[in-house]
Amino acid sequence: MKDAFSLTIKPAFLKSLPVMAGYIILGTGFGILLRGAGYGAPWAFVMSLLIYAGSMQFVGVGLIAGGATVLTTVLTTVMVNARHLFYSISMISRYRDAGKYKTYLIFALTDETYSLLCDGSVPEGADPHLYRFLVSLFNHCYWVTGSVLGSLLGSALPFPTTGIEFSMTALFIASFTEQWLQGGSRVPALVGLGCSLACLLLFGAGRFLIPAMLSITAVLTLLQSRLSPGEEAAP
Protein backbone atom coordinates (compact mmCIF):
# COMPACT_ATOMS: atom_id res chain seq x y z
CA MET A 1 0.00 0.00 0.00
CA LYS A 2 2.85 2.35 0.84
CA ASP A 3 4.48 1.42 -2.43
CA ALA A 4 1.35 2.30 -4.35
CA PHE A 5 1.39 5.68 -2.64
CA SER A 6 4.96 6.52 -3.66
CA LEU A 7 4.28 5.19 -7.14
CA THR A 8 1.44 7.71 -7.32
CA ILE A 9 2.48 10.78 -5.36
CA LYS A 10 5.72 11.50 -7.22
CA PRO A 11 4.32 11.32 -10.76
CA ALA A 12 1.31 13.36 -9.62
CA PHE A 13 3.61 16.10 -8.32
CA LEU A 14 5.67 16.07 -11.53
CA LYS A 15 2.50 16.25 -13.60
CA SER A 16 1.33 19.29 -11.64
CA LEU A 17 4.60 21.24 -12.02
CA PRO A 18 3.65 23.20 -15.18
CA VAL A 19 0.56 24.43 -13.37
CA MET A 20 2.54 25.38 -10.26
CA ALA A 21 4.25 28.47 -11.67
CA GLY A 22 1.22 29.41 -13.75
CA TYR A 23 -1.03 29.32 -10.72
CA ILE A 24 1.45 31.13 -8.50
CA ILE A 25 1.70 33.94 -11.08
CA LEU A 26 -2.03 34.06 -11.83
CA GLY A 27 -2.86 33.75 -8.14
CA THR A 28 -0.43 36.56 -7.32
CA GLY A 29 -2.09 38.72 -9.97
CA PHE A 30 -5.46 37.98 -8.41
CA GLY A 31 -4.23 38.73 -4.88
CA ILE A 32 -2.80 42.06 -6.02
CA LEU A 33 -6.00 43.05 -7.81
CA LEU A 34 -8.16 42.07 -4.86
CA ARG A 35 -5.96 44.00 -2.47
CA GLY A 36 -6.19 47.01 -4.78
CA ALA A 37 -9.97 46.76 -4.47
CA GLY A 38 -9.64 46.95 -0.69
CA TYR A 39 -9.86 43.27 0.29
CA GLY A 40 -6.79 41.71 1.88
CA ALA A 41 -5.24 38.29 2.40
CA PRO A 42 -8.11 36.58 4.31
CA TRP A 43 -10.44 37.39 1.41
CA ALA A 44 -7.94 36.10 -1.14
CA PHE A 45 -7.56 32.88 0.89
CA VAL A 46 -11.29 32.22 1.25
CA MET A 47 -12.12 33.06 -2.37
CA SER A 48 -9.36 30.88 -3.78
CA LEU A 49 -10.19 28.03 -1.40
CA LEU A 50 -13.96 28.03 -2.03
CA ILE A 51 -14.51 29.36 -5.55
CA TYR A 52 -11.31 28.02 -7.09
CA ALA A 53 -12.05 29.29 -10.59
CA GLY A 54 -9.37 31.63 -11.88
CA SER A 55 -11.10 33.76 -14.49
CA MET A 56 -14.25 34.03 -12.38
CA GLN A 57 -12.24 35.32 -9.44
CA PHE A 58 -10.69 38.05 -11.60
CA VAL A 59 -14.18 39.03 -12.77
CA GLY A 60 -15.37 38.70 -9.17
CA VAL A 61 -12.99 41.41 -7.98
CA GLY A 62 -14.87 43.85 -10.20
CA LEU A 63 -18.24 42.61 -8.96
CA ILE A 64 -17.27 42.95 -5.31
CA ALA A 65 -15.58 46.31 -5.74
CA GLY A 66 -18.57 47.63 -7.70
CA GLY A 67 -21.09 46.33 -5.16
CA ALA A 68 -22.93 44.19 -7.73
CA THR A 69 -26.25 42.55 -6.85
CA VAL A 70 -26.45 38.85 -5.99
CA LEU A 71 -28.46 38.21 -9.17
CA THR A 72 -25.86 39.86 -11.40
CA THR A 73 -23.16 37.90 -9.60
CA VAL A 74 -24.92 34.56 -10.07
CA LEU A 75 -25.68 35.25 -13.76
CA THR A 76 -22.13 36.40 -14.43
CA THR A 77 -20.79 33.28 -12.72
CA VAL A 78 -23.03 31.08 -14.86
CA MET A 79 -21.80 32.81 -18.01
CA VAL A 80 -18.12 32.85 -17.16
CA ASN A 81 -18.10 29.33 -15.73
CA ALA A 82 -20.60 27.56 -17.97
CA ARG A 83 -17.70 25.78 -19.64
CA HIS A 84 -17.27 23.78 -16.42
CA LEU A 85 -20.47 21.95 -17.33
CA PHE A 86 -18.65 20.61 -20.33
CA TYR A 87 -15.48 19.72 -18.45
CA SER A 88 -17.64 17.70 -16.07
CA ILE A 89 -19.54 16.10 -18.95
CA SER A 90 -16.35 14.91 -20.56
CA MET A 91 -15.07 13.52 -17.24
CA ILE A 92 -18.28 11.69 -16.27
CA SER A 93 -17.15 8.20 -17.18
CA ARG A 94 -13.72 8.72 -15.58
CA TYR A 95 -14.87 10.23 -12.27
CA ARG A 96 -18.03 8.20 -11.82
CA ASP A 97 -16.34 5.41 -9.87
CA ALA A 98 -13.75 7.49 -8.02
CA GLY A 99 -15.34 6.64 -4.64
CA LYS A 100 -14.21 8.82 -1.75
CA TYR A 101 -12.26 11.13 -4.09
CA LYS A 102 -15.21 11.81 -6.37
CA THR A 103 -16.63 14.90 -4.66
CA TYR A 104 -13.29 16.66 -4.43
CA LEU A 105 -12.32 15.70 -7.99
CA ILE A 106 -15.49 17.28 -9.35
CA PHE A 107 -15.13 20.39 -7.15
CA ALA A 108 -11.52 20.93 -8.23
CA LEU A 109 -12.01 20.53 -11.99
CA THR A 110 -10.52 23.85 -13.17
CA ASP A 111 -9.37 24.72 -16.70
CA GLU A 112 -5.80 23.77 -15.86
CA THR A 113 -6.61 20.58 -13.94
CA TYR A 114 -8.87 19.57 -16.79
CA SER A 115 -6.11 20.22 -19.31
CA LEU A 116 -3.75 17.98 -17.30
CA LEU A 117 -6.21 15.12 -16.77
CA CYS A 118 -8.44 15.15 -19.85
CA ASP A 119 -6.25 12.79 -21.88
CA GLY A 120 -6.91 10.12 -19.22
CA SER A 121 -3.34 8.82 -18.99
CA VAL A 122 -2.20 7.48 -15.61
CA PRO A 123 1.37 6.37 -14.83
CA GLU A 124 2.01 2.65 -14.60
CA GLY A 125 1.41 1.16 -11.18
CA ALA A 126 -0.41 4.25 -9.91
CA ASP A 127 -3.86 4.21 -8.34
CA PRO A 128 -5.75 6.25 -10.99
CA HIS A 129 -8.21 7.89 -8.59
CA LEU A 130 -5.56 8.79 -6.01
CA TYR A 131 -3.34 10.08 -8.80
CA ARG A 132 -6.05 12.39 -10.15
CA PHE A 133 -6.95 13.46 -6.62
CA LEU A 134 -3.34 14.44 -5.88
CA VAL A 135 -2.87 16.36 -9.14
CA SER A 136 -6.08 18.29 -8.33
CA LEU A 137 -5.02 18.88 -4.73
CA PHE A 138 -1.52 20.11 -5.63
CA ASN A 139 -3.01 22.56 -8.14
CA HIS A 140 -5.49 23.83 -5.54
CA CYS A 141 -2.64 24.42 -3.08
CA TYR A 142 -0.65 26.41 -5.65
CA TRP A 143 -3.66 28.58 -6.41
CA VAL A 144 -4.41 29.37 -2.78
CA THR A 145 -0.72 29.98 -2.02
CA GLY A 146 -0.34 32.31 -5.01
CA SER A 147 -3.38 34.40 -4.12
CA VAL A 148 -2.31 34.89 -0.52
CA LEU A 149 1.27 35.65 -1.56
CA GLY A 150 0.04 38.23 -4.06
CA SER A 151 -2.08 39.87 -1.43
CA LEU A 152 0.72 39.95 1.15
CA LEU A 153 3.67 40.81 -1.08
CA GLY A 154 1.93 42.70 -3.87
CA SER A 155 2.85 46.18 -2.77
CA ALA A 156 6.37 45.09 -1.77
CA LEU A 157 7.34 43.68 -5.17
CA PRO A 158 10.38 45.52 -6.55
CA PHE A 159 8.72 46.31 -9.91
CA PRO A 160 5.40 47.83 -10.98
CA THR A 161 2.76 45.12 -11.27
CA THR A 162 0.60 46.89 -13.87
CA GLY A 163 -0.24 44.42 -16.59
CA ILE A 164 0.12 41.25 -14.50
CA GLU A 165 -3.54 40.53 -15.25
CA PHE A 166 -2.40 39.61 -18.76
CA SER A 167 -1.26 36.28 -17.29
CA MET A 168 -4.85 35.03 -17.59
CA THR A 169 -5.05 36.10 -21.24
CA ALA A 170 -1.68 34.48 -21.90
CA LEU A 171 -2.90 31.27 -20.23
CA PHE A 172 -5.85 30.97 -22.58
CA ILE A 173 -3.80 31.97 -25.65
CA ALA A 174 -1.23 29.31 -24.75
CA SER A 175 -3.98 26.65 -24.30
CA PHE A 176 -5.54 27.68 -27.60
CA THR A 177 -2.20 27.45 -29.41
CA GLU A 178 -1.40 24.09 -27.81
CA GLN A 179 -4.75 22.64 -28.90
CA TRP A 180 -4.11 24.00 -32.36
CA LEU A 181 -0.70 22.29 -32.53
CA GLN A 182 -1.95 18.98 -31.17
CA GLY A 183 -3.61 17.97 -34.43
CA GLY A 184 -7.13 16.66 -34.54
CA SER A 185 -9.94 18.82 -35.81
CA ARG A 186 -9.39 22.57 -35.60
CA VAL A 187 -13.00 23.29 -36.46
CA PRO A 188 -14.27 23.56 -32.83
CA ALA A 189 -11.54 26.07 -31.96
CA LEU A 190 -12.33 28.15 -35.05
CA VAL A 191 -16.07 28.01 -34.31
CA GLY A 192 -15.38 29.29 -30.79
CA LEU A 193 -13.18 32.12 -31.99
CA GLY A 194 -15.39 33.08 -34.93
CA CYS A 195 -18.73 33.07 -33.12
CA SER A 196 -17.27 35.03 -30.20
CA LEU A 197 -15.74 37.69 -32.45
CA ALA A 198 -18.97 38.01 -34.43
CA CYS A 199 -21.02 38.35 -31.23
CA LEU A 200 -18.53 40.84 -29.79
CA LEU A 201 -18.96 43.05 -32.86
CA LEU A 202 -22.76 42.61 -32.90
CA PHE A 203 -23.60 42.89 -29.21
CA GLY A 204 -20.67 44.78 -27.69
CA ALA A 205 -18.22 43.88 -24.91
CA GLY A 206 -20.76 43.92 -22.09
CA ARG A 207 -23.32 41.56 -23.60
CA PHE A 208 -21.64 39.16 -26.00
CA LEU A 209 -21.00 36.13 -23.75
CA ILE A 210 -24.48 34.59 -23.77
CA PRO A 211 -25.05 35.02 -27.53
CA ALA A 212 -21.53 33.68 -28.10
CA MET A 213 -22.20 30.54 -26.05
CA LEU A 214 -25.56 29.96 -27.73
CA SER A 215 -24.21 30.43 -31.24
CA ILE A 216 -21.17 28.21 -30.53
CA THR A 217 -23.45 25.43 -29.27
CA ALA A 218 -25.79 25.87 -32.25
CA VAL A 219 -23.02 25.78 -34.86
CA LEU A 220 -21.33 22.77 -33.23
CA THR A 221 -24.70 20.99 -33.08
CA LEU A 222 -25.16 21.56 -36.83
CA LEU A 223 -21.68 20.13 -37.40
CA GLN A 224 -22.25 17.02 -35.25
CA SER A 225 -22.40 14.53 -38.12
CA ARG A 226 -19.17 15.97 -39.54
CA LEU A 227 -17.21 16.19 -36.30
CA SER A 228 -18.41 13.08 -34.48
CA PRO A 229 -15.78 10.42 -33.82
CA GLY A 230 -15.50 7.54 -36.20
CA GLU A 231 -13.21 8.74 -38.92
CA GLU A 232 -11.99 11.73 -36.91
CA ALA A 233 -10.09 11.13 -33.67
CA ALA A 234 -11.10 13.02 -30.55
CA PRO A 235 -9.14 16.28 -30.18
Place this chain on the structure above:
Amino acid sequence: MIHDTHAAILVLAMATTTWLLRFLPFLVFRKRVPRYVLYLGMVLPAAIIGMLVVYCLKDVSLATVPHGLPELIAAAATVALQCWRRNSLVSILGGTAAYMVLVHILG
Protein backbone atom coordinates in the same frame (compact mmCIF):
# COMPACT_ATOMS: atom_id res chain seq x y z
CA MET B 1 -19.04 46.41 7.78
CA ILE B 2 -22.23 46.31 5.67
CA HIS B 3 -19.88 46.45 2.71
CA ASP B 4 -18.01 43.39 3.96
CA THR B 5 -21.21 41.44 4.56
CA HIS B 6 -22.35 42.11 1.02
CA ALA B 7 -18.93 41.12 -0.33
CA ALA B 8 -19.08 37.87 1.67
CA ILE B 9 -22.53 37.11 0.25
CA LEU B 10 -21.20 37.70 -3.28
CA VAL B 11 -18.24 35.36 -2.62
CA LEU B 12 -20.65 32.67 -1.46
CA ALA B 13 -22.89 33.25 -4.48
CA MET B 14 -19.90 32.81 -6.81
CA ALA B 15 -18.76 29.70 -4.95
CA THR B 16 -22.12 27.90 -4.85
CA THR B 17 -22.90 28.75 -8.48
CA THR B 18 -19.51 27.39 -9.55
CA TRP B 19 -20.04 24.21 -7.49
CA LEU B 20 -23.46 23.72 -9.02
CA LEU B 21 -22.07 24.01 -12.56
CA ARG B 22 -19.36 21.48 -11.82
CA PHE B 23 -21.65 18.94 -10.14
CA LEU B 24 -24.75 19.30 -12.31
CA PRO B 25 -23.74 16.91 -15.12
CA PHE B 26 -22.95 14.20 -12.55
CA LEU B 27 -26.37 14.64 -10.97
CA VAL B 28 -28.31 14.77 -14.25
CA PHE B 29 -26.56 11.97 -16.16
CA ARG B 30 -26.31 9.39 -13.41
CA LYS B 31 -26.96 6.35 -15.55
CA ARG B 32 -26.35 7.00 -19.21
CA VAL B 33 -24.91 9.99 -21.05
CA PRO B 34 -26.67 10.79 -24.35
CA ARG B 35 -24.48 10.70 -27.47
CA TYR B 36 -25.16 14.37 -28.15
CA VAL B 37 -23.92 15.39 -24.70
CA LEU B 38 -20.78 13.27 -25.12
CA TYR B 39 -20.22 14.97 -28.47
CA LEU B 40 -20.55 18.41 -26.86
CA GLY B 41 -18.14 17.36 -24.12
CA MET B 42 -15.64 16.52 -26.84
CA VAL B 43 -15.87 19.64 -29.04
CA LEU B 44 -16.84 22.39 -26.61
CA PRO B 45 -13.63 22.76 -24.56
CA ALA B 46 -11.63 23.87 -27.63
CA ALA B 47 -14.38 26.27 -28.70
CA ILE B 48 -14.75 27.72 -25.19
CA ILE B 49 -11.00 28.39 -24.96
CA GLY B 50 -11.37 30.40 -28.18
CA MET B 51 -14.24 32.29 -26.60
CA LEU B 52 -12.19 33.00 -23.47
CA VAL B 53 -9.37 34.46 -25.54
CA VAL B 54 -11.89 36.88 -27.09
CA TYR B 55 -13.39 37.54 -23.65
CA CYS B 56 -10.00 38.50 -22.20
CA LEU B 57 -9.32 40.93 -25.04
CA LYS B 58 -12.84 42.37 -25.31
CA ASP B 59 -12.02 45.72 -23.70
CA VAL B 60 -8.99 46.48 -25.87
CA SER B 61 -9.62 49.70 -27.72
CA LEU B 62 -8.16 49.85 -31.21
CA ALA B 63 -9.23 53.46 -31.75
CA THR B 64 -7.30 55.02 -28.87
CA VAL B 65 -3.56 55.09 -28.10
CA PRO B 66 -1.78 52.62 -27.93
CA HIS B 67 -4.27 50.97 -30.36
CA GLY B 68 -4.12 47.53 -28.77
CA LEU B 69 -0.45 47.27 -29.65
CA PRO B 70 0.71 45.87 -26.26
CA GLU B 71 -1.99 43.16 -26.40
CA LEU B 72 -1.20 42.30 -30.01
CA ILE B 73 2.55 42.01 -29.46
CA ALA B 74 2.24 40.13 -26.17
CA ALA B 75 -0.31 37.72 -27.67
CA ALA B 76 1.97 37.10 -30.64
CA ALA B 77 4.87 36.48 -28.25
CA THR B 78 2.75 33.98 -26.30
CA VAL B 79 1.80 32.10 -29.48
CA ALA B 80 5.39 32.10 -30.74
CA LEU B 81 6.75 30.81 -27.41
CA GLN B 82 4.12 28.06 -27.32
CA CYS B 83 4.97 26.98 -30.88
CA TRP B 84 8.67 26.99 -30.04
CA ARG B 85 8.84 25.34 -26.60
CA ARG B 86 5.41 23.67 -26.25
CA ASN B 87 5.56 24.59 -22.55
CA SER B 88 2.60 26.70 -21.42
CA LEU B 89 4.49 27.87 -18.36
CA VAL B 90 7.20 29.49 -20.49
CA SER B 91 4.58 31.01 -22.79
CA ILE B 92 2.54 32.50 -19.94
CA LEU B 93 5.58 33.93 -18.19
CA GLY B 94 7.07 35.32 -21.41
CA GLY B 95 3.80 36.77 -22.70
CA THR B 96 2.97 38.40 -19.37
CA ALA B 97 6.47 39.85 -18.97
CA ALA B 98 6.30 41.23 -22.53
CA TYR B 99 2.94 42.82 -21.77
CA MET B 100 4.10 44.37 -18.51
CA VAL B 101 7.13 45.92 -20.24
CA LEU B 102 4.99 47.13 -23.16
CA VAL B 103 2.31 48.85 -21.06
CA HIS B 104 5.12 50.44 -19.06
CA ILE B 105 6.74 51.84 -22.23
CA LEU B 106 3.68 52.56 -24.39
CA GLY B 107 1.04 52.97 -21.66
